[in-house]
Amino acid sequence: xxxxxxxxxxxxxxxxxxxxxxxxxxxxxxxxxxxxxxxxxxxxxxxxxxxxxxxxxxxxxxxxxxxxxxxxxxxxxxxxxxxxxxxxxxxxxxxxxxxxxxxxxxxxxxxxxxxxxxxxxxxxxxxxxxxxxxxxxxxxxxxxxxxxxxxxxxxxxxxxxxxxxxxxxxxxxxxxxxxxxxxxxxxxxxxxxxxxxxxx
Amino acid sequence: xxxxxxxxxxxxxxxxxxxxxxxxxxxxxxxxxxxxxxxxxxxxxxxxxxxxxxxxxxxxxxxxxxxxxxxxxxxxxxxxxxxxxxxxxxxxxxxxxxxxxxxxxxxxxxxxxxxxxxxxxxxxxxxxxxxxxxxxxxxxxxxxxxxxxxxxxxxxxxxxxxxxxxxxxxxxxxxxxxxxxxxxxxxxxxxxxxxxxxxx
Numbered sequence: 132x133x134x135x136x137x138x139x140x141x142x143x144x145x146x147x148x149x150x151x152x153x154x155x156x157x158x159x160x161x162x163x164x165x166x167x168x169x170x171x172x173x174x175x176x177x178x179x180x181x182x183x184x185x186x187x188x189x190x191x192x193x194x195x196x197x198x199x200x201x202x203x204x205x206x207x208x209x210x211x212x213x214x215x216x217x218x219x220x221x222x223x224x225x226x227x228x229x230x231x232x233x234x235x236x237x238x239x240x241x242x243x244x245x246x247x248x249x250x251x252x253x254x255x256x257x258x259x260x261x262x263x264x265x266x267x268x269x270x271x272x273x274x275x276x277x278x279x280x281x282x283x284x285x286x287x288x289x290x291x292x293x294x295x296x297x298x299x300x301x302x303x304x305x306x307x308x309x310x311x312x313x314x315x316x317x318x319x320x321x322x323x324x325x326x327x328x329x330x331x
Numbered sequence: 332x333x334x335x336x337x338x339x340x341x342x343x344x345x346x347x348x349x350x351x352x353x354x355x356x357x358x359x360x361x362x363x364x365x366x367x368x369x370x371x372x373x374x375x376x377x378x379x380x381x382x383x384x385x386x387x388x389x390x391x392x393x394x395x396x397x398x399x400x401x402x403x404x405x406x407x408x409x410x411x412x413x414x415x416x417x418x419x420x421x422x423x424x425x426x427x428x429x430x431x432x433x434x435x436x437x438x439x440x441x442x443x444x445x446x447x448x449x450x451x452x453x454x455x456x457x458x459x460x461x462x463x464x465x466x467x468x469x470x471x472x473x474x475x476x477x478x479x480x481x482x483x484x485x486x487x488x489x490x491x492x493x494x495x496x497x498x499x500x501x502x503x504x505x506x507x508x509x510x511x512x513x514x515x516x517x518x519x520x521x522x523x524x525x526x527x528x529x530x531x
Contacts, residue, residue: 137387146380151364164351165383166384166396179343182339182342196337198338
């Protein structure tokens, strides 16, 4: 292998393989692709990489990635700043914004509590959330973490911190996905759908 | 969308999405991953990218990627330099080297003839192959392009160029893959396996 490939190409493949969701074979393909890029394309890639690293940082308020001091959502006066939707990562905000139905603000934890992976509560942006709750008018905090073990644990942990402060904490509803087929629903989802049934 | 994401992150996502096999969703995930990289990891990535672009170029003989003037395979005196295996891309060399059974040398075309995509024979490293054939002792040229329309067309085109020069040109065998199941073989493969049957 090492004989057939120039060392700098092997190193670049290894770097690509470190990225999430990219295996060794795709990584090699990407490295070869880089070799075939025009100078213009290669420079555009490098510039975009460096610019994102240099200019983008966490919003001082909600911790979402932004290139301003306070992100566009946090500085939007038309949004309801008393409702905070707590999410694991910035991409979850994109998902909520796509619904066009949420008009509150967000708080990005940048991870979920997972002691096995060494992610203890102090590694997340929890104190920033507590600061917001203590220093601005907040009527509701929505726990919008994934319905996984870590997501549930984090939601429980936060609600235990927030309830004593008199803050209403809510959790996303779980049930059948719209367009889903009952026959293929797993038993936990079906149980949740049954448990949380609503009168019609 | 644009409101929820900082512009430099959108630009970086778009750059990742330009890479082969990476969709818009993975691209966004990669961009977020880049934001979470340590400075050390980010610099290692950028260095690997730049080093590969700067130091790696085509071997003067076989056109494979190398960081030397002549690649390790072409400069290996233990290999049979009279047999040239013609491949589409450098990654095909890795595949042949993995068999540990081929001891000749290679020639990388860097593409296949495909007029629809604007790839005419002059865009490939064909004149470099003809130069080798004319200026060194070559007993056999193996056409090792993929069994696709473009691969077949390129193999035919090259054999027509090489035969008048008195060079033996061969083509990889096609048939059932080892470990494959007859029932699931497509008809063209099965026909090739039947047509090229050998006495046992």
